[in-house]
Amino acid sequence: xxxxxxxxxxxxxxxxxxxxxxxxxxxxxxxxxxxxxxxxxxxxxxxxxxxxxxxxxxxxxxxxxxxxxxxxxxxxxxxxxxxxxxxxxxxxxxxxxxxxxxxxxxxxxxxxxxxxxxxxxxxxxxxxxxxxxxxxxxxxxxxxxxxxxxxxxxxxxxxxxxxxxxxxxxxxxxxxxxxxxxxxxxxxxxxxxxxxxxxxxxxxxxxxxxxxxxxxxxxxxxxxxxxxxxxxxxxxxxxxxxxxxxxxxxx
Amino acid sequence: xxxxxxxxxxxxxxxxxxxxxxxxxxxxxxxxxxxxxxxxxxxxxxxxxxxxxxxxxxxxxxxxxxxxxxxxxxxxxxxxxxxxxxxxxxxxxxxxxxxxxxxxxxxxxxxxxxxxxxxxxxxxxxxxxxxxxxxxxxxxxxxxxxxxxxxxxxxxxxxxxxxxxxxxxxxxxxxxxxxxxxxxxxxxxxxxxxxxxxxxxxxxxxxxxxxxxxxxxxxxxxxxxxxxxxxxxxxxxxxxxxxxxxxxxxx
Numbered sequence: 001x002x003x004x005x006x007x008x009x010x011x012x013x014x015x016x017x018x019x020x021x022x023x024x025x026x027x028x029x030x031x032x033x034x035x036x037x038x039x040x041x042x043x044x045x046x047x048x049x050x051x052x053x054x055x056x057x058x059x060x061x062x063x064x065x066x067x068x069x070x071x072x073x074x075x076x077x078x079x080x081x082x083x084x085x086x087x088x089x090x091x092x093x094x095x096x097x098x099x100x101x102x103x104x105x106x107x108x109x110x111x112x113x114x115x116x117x118x119x120x121x122x123x124x125x126x127x128x129x130x131x132x133x134x135x136x137x138x139x140x141x142x143x144x145x146x147x148x149x150x151x152x153x154x155x156x157x158x159x160x161x162x163x164x165x166x167x168x169x170x171x172x173x174x175x176x177x178x179x180x181x182x183x184x185x186x187x188x189x190x191x192x193x194x195x196x197x198x199x200x201x202x203x204x205x206x207x208x209x210x211x212x213x214x215x216x217x218x219x220x221x222x223x224x225x226x227x228x229x230x231x232x233x234x235x236x237x238x239x240x241x242x243x244x245x246x247x248x249x250x251x
Numbered sequence: 252x253x254x255x256x257x258x259x260x261x262x263x264x265x266x267x268x269x270x271x272x273x274x275x276x277x278x279x280x281x282x283x284x285x286x287x288x289x290x291x292x293x294x295x296x297x298x299x300x301x302x303x304x305x306x307x308x309x310x311x312x313x314x315x316x317x318x319x320x321x322x323x324x325x326x327x328x329x330x331x332x333x334x335x336x337x338x339x340x341x342x343x344x345x346x347x348x349x350x351x352x353x354x355x356x357x358x359x360x361x362x363x364x365x366x367x368x369x370x371x372x373x374x375x376x377x378x379x380x381x382x383x384x385x386x387x388x389x390x391x392x393x394x395x396x397x398x399x400x401x402x403x404x405x406x407x408x409x410x411x412x413x414x415x416x417x418x419x420x421x422x423x424x425x426x427x428x429x430x431x432x433x434x435x436x437x438x439x440x441x442x443x444x445x446x447x448x449x450x451x452x453x454x455x456x457x458x459x460x461x462x463x464x465x466x467x468x469x470x471x472x473x474x475x476x477x478x479x480x481x482x483x484x485x486x487x488x489x490x491x492x493x494x495x496x497x498x499x500x501x502x
Contacts, residue, residue: 003260003285004465004472010255034254096500103500111416160452163414164501165362166423167494168433168453170460182419201411202419203464209421210461213454213480214255221255229464243418249347249354250415250501 006228009036010214010221017222019056024144027223036225040151043229044141045211047222048159048174049118049128051137057129059086077102083117083127090115090129095251106130109242110174112161131157134175135237142177154178154231158208164250171212173204173238180234181205181241202241203231257479260287261465261472268473270307275395278474287476291402294480295392296462298473299410299425300369300379302388308380310337328353334368334378341366341380346502357381360493361425363412382408385426386488393428405429405482409459415501422463424455424489431485432456432492453492454482 013030017023027044031037038044052058066074066081070088074081077100084102091104095111104115108130116130131137134157142155157175162168173181181204211224234240245251264281268274278295282288289295303309317325317332321339325332328351335353342355346362355366359381367381382388385408393406408426413419424432432455462475485491496502 003263003287005258005260005287006465007256007258008461012254036254036256098500099498101500160450165494165499166453166456166492168451168456168492170421170453170456172417199411200419201463202417202421205417205419205421206460206464209457210259210464212452213457213461214257241417241419243416247350248416249349249352 006226008210008214009225009227011036011223011225012221014050014220014222017050017053019053019058021054022144023050023054024141025148028145028148030223031225038145038149038151038153038225039227040153041227041230042151042153043156043179043207043226043231044145044153045156045158045171045208045215045224045226046141047215048116048130048134048157050222051131051134051141051157051175052128055131055137057131058126059129060126061086062125073097073102083114083119086127086129087115087117090117108134108174110161112159116159116174130159130174135177135239136175138175138177138237152178156204156208156211158211160212170205171208171215173208173241176204176234176238176241178233179204179207179231180236181238183232204238204241207231257477259461259465260476260478262287262474262476263472265301265471265473268301268304270304270309272305273395274301274305275392276399279396279399281474282476289396289400289402289404289476290478291404292478292481293402293404294407294430294458294477294482295396295404296407296409296422296459296466296475296477297392298466299367299381299385299408301473302382302385302392302408302426303379306382306388308382309377310380312337312376312378324348324353334365334370337378337380338366338368341368359385359425361412363410367410367425381410381425386428386490387426389426389428389488403429407455407459407462409462411463421456422459422466424459424492427455427485427489427492429484430455430458430482431487432489434483455489455492458482 061082064082066085070085074084093105096103138155155177156173160169183203185199215221312333315333317336321336325335344356347354389406406428407424411420434454436450466472
């Protein structure tokens with residue numbers, strides 16, 4: 001049996017992405033340019049930021065009028081009230097609001113700081129929102145990558161989220177197409193014959209994290225190819241990663 | 252400039268590990284046997300399970316007498332009182348206890364289910380505890396790997412933990428030697444000239460997750476080599492990953 005191994009390849013040279021840009025085309029061209037063309041079986045991990053920009057998910061803060069609630073919360077948090085207004089619009093529930101930190105549940109169901117609204121890497125007065133439907137974005141990018149590259153790849157749209165108890169952000173999957181985001185060992189037996197319990201791995205998040213290690217925030221590498229993993233297919237996008245609130249001890 | 256890329260290589264053939272075994276020697280031999288010998292700069296990710304076993308961190312449930320508190324909690328959780336007793340001994344604080352789930356803070360400060368006490372992959376009546384000091388384990392393994400392999404590698408001792416809000420476990424770092432577990436972009440500027448905020452990546456966790464993708468739970472691959480990453484050195488082990496309780500909104 002061959003040694004289990006895989007490779008992660010950063011895709012450079014994609015450049016600044018603007019609303020309406022064909023991100024899939026940019027990826028295919030940049031990967032070919034650096035002589036690592038896309039190949040069937042690759043998982044293409046794409047930073048949420050360029051997906052959001054290409055979809056025009058940008059808001060100019062100068063166009064935002066904060067509500068009284070946003071003004072009050074912004075004073076408490078010592079944040080820009082226009083930014084707080086945008087975060088509230090992107091949220092369906094506030095999870096924590098303290099010490100300048102605003103953690104909310106987005107309309108998609110993701111729990112993260114600032115509802116994923118991001119000021120960095122965008123021009124000074126604009127903020128980027130998460131894609132409206134990151135699974136749809138992943139599906140459409142996957143189809144377009146297949147058209148342009150001729151091979152079947154999977155796509156993960158990824159963003160860096162914090163988490164309780166541990167310092168540091170990790171890159172995780174917010175949109176998925178072509179793989180199952182969870183891999184389950186339930187019902188299999190360990191070498192002692194005992195049925196393994198609760199062994200479900202969030203492989204899409206691990207793939208997103210693996211990709212981040214070549215992406216970096218300032219290296220201008222918003223895409224990585226993860227090559228050589230044989231992950232099971234799946235048709236439910238990122239949804240299996242969302243914990244059912246009824247099962248969540250940390251609402 | 253060359254394309255940023257790295258590789259993850261599973262190390263097969265390590266076999267069952269027993270108390271007193273020389274894990275570093277087993278890794279060096281198994282990696283050489285499959286013709287992927289360790290190389291300077293590798294990050295060697297090692298499953299906590301084999302580290303704990305080699306260190307004799309095993310408890311036989313038949314030797315455990317549950318305290319009255321363990322008996323009461325076990326009834327509430329519908330779990331084995333002897334196992335609950337072991338978990339309580341490994342914990343300094345209970346974080347959540349509900350619906351059969353016991354989440355605690357270990358004496359190291361990690362927050363996880365069952366204080367990291369694990370029944371799978373060990374013989375039927377034994378449970379494995381986390382290493383007493385996973386950073387010390389990582390340091391000693393690193394030294395021993397250097398002696399045996401002749402090159403300087405980094406070591407991550409990793410375990411699979413759950414997290415709030417998202418389904419699925421991910422592999423994360425509980426012991427680190429030779430790299431800084433966090434990589435900070437604080438103070439750098441994005442292309443628009445704005446100072447980036449709060450951009451600290453938990454690279455050790457991302458590396459652990461990347462390794463898990465070739466490890467698997469039943470594939471008997473407890474070690475992976477992560478090759479080609481150039482991560483900054485660090486001398487504080489895994490400690491920077493522990494969030495200061497004073498800064499934690501999710502105590």
